[in-house]
Amino acid sequence: MDIATLIGFVLAFGLIVVSILLGGSLMLFVDVPSVLIVFGGTLGAGLINFPLGQLLGALKIARHAVFHRPEDPAARIKLMIDFSSKARREGVLSLEGELSKVSDPFMITGLQLVIDGQETEAIEAILSTEIDALRERHREGASIFTTLAAFAPALGLIGTLIGLVQMLQNMDDPSSIGPAMAVALLTTFYGAVIANLICTPIAGKLKTRSGQEAMLREMTLEGVLAIASGDNPRLVEQKLNAFLPRSRRGAEGA
Numbered sequence: 647m648d649i650a651t652l653i654g655f656v657l658a659f660g661l662i663v664v665s666i667l668l669g670g671s672l673m674l675f676v677d678v679p680s681v682l683i684v685f686g687g688t689l690g691a692g693l694i695n696f697p698l699g700q701l702l703g704a705l706k707i708a709r710h711a712v713f714h715r716p717e718d719p720a721a722r723i724k725l726m727i728d729f730s731s732k733a734r735r736e737g738v739l740s741l742e743g744e745l746s747k748v749s750d751p752f753m754i755t756g757l758q759l760v761i762d763g764q765e766t767e768a769i770e771a772i773l774s775t776e777i778d779a780l781r782e783r784h785r786e787g788a789s790i791f792t793t794l795a796a797f798a799p800a801l802g803l804i805g806t807l808i809g810l811v812q813m814l815q816n817m818d819d820p821s822s823i824g825p826a827m828a829v830a831l832l833t834t835f836y837g838a839v840i841a842n843l844i845c846t847p848i849a850g851k852l853k854t855r856s857g858q859e860a861m862l863r864e865m866t867l868e869g870v871l872a873i874a875s876g877d878n879p880r881l882v883e884q885k886l887n888a889f890l891p892r893s894r895r896g897a898e899g900a
Contacts, residue, residue: 723890
């Protein structure tokens, strides 16, 4: 998990828990009917709205976005320059033994296409399709969490209405007013937490990660095409550094 995500979760949930404990017991905010209404209802609405496979796929994408730390683009640039130099000196077939140094399947695919002698147009078409598919998967994942973020407060409102109805129907029994009000208020609380501290931030993280990963793949594509074309390593360096902000280029060619 990257440090920003970890700090965010600790701050968001930690401070809420601390605030609750300063005012009373944490168990006051635990209510099973409210959990069933909001969490179960949000999940049920999500299953109605999306196919099961798509919903499960979004959960996997979200886990990747939250726990995976993207590779440093500067490190990728250095690796591509090294491969370019080797290909210029010894030919592209020499890169066959270098694939073990690469952990990114996308980069391996690109280099293997170069080694196989594919035309640059074919390489660009294949890798561009992979980049577009990546963007679409992340877009779908972000869309699912954005939709769930809209469902959760609505289910909280439904729970509030249920609690109010139960309270109004039992006004003659004072002992029933408290539990009914708990359902009425806690469902709204749960819905707000799910929407604003879980689903919406994950959707935002997916969009950010999608942009970072797509940029890294576009940079890799540019490097692969440069190697396939036999470009000078210095030219490869300049092409790839164009993807970085000037403040991060440093010795790589600012």
